[in-house]
Amino acid sequence: MRIEFLGHELQSPIIVGSSPASWNADAMIACHEAGAGAVVTKTINRNAADNPDLHMVSAGRETLINCEKWTDLPMAQWLDDELPRAVAAGVKCISSVGHSIEDSRLCVERLEELGAMAIELVSYTDDTVLPMLEDTKRRVDIPVIVKLSPNSADLMGHARRCVDAGADALTACDSIGPAMRIDIETGKPLMGGADGCGWLTGAAIFPFTVARIAALRKAMPEVPIIGLGGVTQWQDGIEFVMAGADAMGLASAAILHGPSFITRMNARVDAWCTDHGVTSLDQIRGRVHEHLPVEQDxxxxxxxxxxxxxxxxxxxxxxxxxxxxxxxxxxxxxxxxxxxxxxxxxxxxxxxxxxxxxxxxx
Ligand SMILES: Cc1cc2nc3c(=O)[nH]c(=O)nc-3n(C[C@H](O)[C@H](O)[C@H](O)COP(=O)(O)O)c2cc1C
Ligand code: SF4
Ligand code: SF4
Missing domain, CATH: 3.30.70.20 (Alpha-Beta Plaits)
Structure with a gap:
């Protein structure tokens, strides 16, 4: 099903989140060809990341833990090769940029010139996002999305401050953590970072994300929201929309099952919509709010x-x-x-x- 999002017509409501599923142009093109409506680049930073060995493990049950940083490609490579190639192939590119104003001011104008449909700002602390947002809004005309951290002490307050500072949309949410798993034969942590910890994604975080989307939609009825965090089956996307999301984000599912997951999910979402007489996601967006507060009976x-x-x-x-x-x-x-x-x-x-x-x- 095609959707309108941030002034663009997307071929489907599925948006691939910043992750190894979008680590370079070829990966992004594969997601686009599989039916993704838009693809968010791996986060671009002024320095290429040096990830430790063992930075991504399965925690079972469609759940991942990772201690991967931002992109391991140089910023210049994104600007000179990866983004232009993805745009030329027809990918609706959202450029993820982090994690400080020193990073964003080096690239956001160029990303706009190259044809990014939007910028998504991400950081490790709420305090660093606002200056990045204010500066980026001054530099570009394309929409600026803020990716919220579920680890924020005041997620709703931060979201409100971002919208007041000009955020055109919100992505809810990033990974949850820290998280740890231990190999019981050796006693060693499964993650290769110094603290043995990583960030949780995939099925384990899905209900948390649904609640956050519902709360954001209730507080900010007009703000476009990319639901992201925990989608591992097609029904999850419908649930995101019923909580109030405009688009169905996913990352772990595209990593674990490859881009063909997107094709299968789109087919099942479309079939469900046909069966239920849904011709536009507007018909079901935020439906849960008709049932809240839940009648006590x-x-x-x-x-x-x-x-x-x-x-x-x-x-x-x-x-x-x-x-x-x-x-x-x-x-x-x-x-x-x-x-x-x-x-x-x-x-x-x-x-x-x-x-x-x-x-x-x-
Ligand atoms: C291995 C891995 C690397 C990731 N790298 C980034 C990143 O560079 N920037 C970012 O904003 N989010 C990053 N994410 C977070 C995802 O964009 C997404 O917010 C998170 O995985 C939750 O969605 P999911 O449950 O559908 O995977 C990463 C996730 C994974 C699994
Ligand atoms: S009601 Fe459902 S869960 Fe219970 S025995 Fe029958 S099939 Fe199994
Ligand atoms: S039978 Fe009743 S008490 Fe037992 S699990 Fe079902 S709802 Fe709960």
Missing amino acids: DGYAMGFSHEKCRHCNACVTACAYRARAFDEGGYALVDESLCRHCGLCVSVCNFGALSVEKGGIR
């Missing part, structure tokens, strides 16, 4: 579908209150006298056999 009861139950046992073992047991027919029925209506069994059933309903058991 004790009148729920557990629903059970005999047709859908596959007798897998997941709900029975997950119930801490032992309220579910198999009947003689092998159906995992609930004992309402024990059930606390916590809802867990409904979410662990992979077959859609369970539901919570108002007004009695189906």
